[in-house]
Amino acid sequence: MKLHFAPGTISIAVAIALEEAGLDYDTRQLDFAKGDQQSSEYSVINPKGRVPALETEGTVLTETGAILDYIAALSPGLMPTDPIxxxxxxSVTYYLASTMHVNHAHKMRGHRWADAEASHKDMTAKVPETMTASAQYVENECLAGPYVLGDTLCIADAYLFMVCTWLPGDGVELAPFPRIRTFMDAMEERPSVKAIRAKGMMR
Known part of the structure; x- marks a missing residue:
């Protein structure tokens, strides 16, 4: 397997899941500031021009949630067998992908939704409000214990951890969210996160 990633992005959730699954993988780091994600070389890997992309078994997988599901299929302990x-x-993963991640993206990726510079500034200014609202939802609805499902880690936790690392930079004060703080502390103690930090993949 080869994971194409950029530090600080949601692609690190995939790296954490790979570590949790005990799977061997290589990495290729993209420099977004240099536009690596838009290069002709990378467009062959992922024409969306985004990370993560995981090369595996002669194909390329994209979209964080789909890759996490794939990893869970290879390591069943990362997804419960109970269908509920x-x-x-x-549901937590999809909320993060469809709402909270998008809220965050409005800070630096306004060009995806509007052309006027004033619109970009307005979207950036809105981020602390929308991310705080998302943090409140996570606090109230997404954590059944130290992790999403209680005492046992699942793939949703890897996604949630990375999204929550963005909160301080998005102007969200964590003091009102004790469940999120407990969750983040639990994740930081996991060997998977420590390994990713040791590899310099997280900022």
């Missing part, structure tokens, strides 16, 4: 619990894990 599995659906709950996926």
């Amino acid at each position: 619990k599995a659906a709950r894990a996926r």
Whole structure:
């Protein structure tokens, strides 16, 4: 396997999941500031021009949630067998992908939705409000214990961890969210996160 990633992006959730699964993988780091994600070389890997992309078994997988599901299929302990619990894990992942991640993206990726510079500034200014609202939802609805499903880690936790690392930079004060703080502390203690930090993949 080869993971194409950029530090600080959601692609690190995939790296954490790979570590949790005990799977061997190589990495290729993209420099977004240099536009590596838009290069002709990378467009062959992922024409979307985004990370993550995981090369595996002669194909390339994209979209974080889909890659996490793939990893869970290779390491069943990362997804519960109970269909309700599995659906709950996926519901958190889908919320993060469709709402909270998008809220964050408005800070630096306004060009995806509007052309006027004033619109970009307005979207950036809105980010602390929308990310705080998302953090409140996570606090109230997404954590059944130290992790999403309680005491057992699942693939949704890898996604949630990375999204929550963005909160301080998005102007969100974590003091009002004790469940999120407990979750982040638990994740930081996991060997997977420590390994990723040791490899310099996280900022």
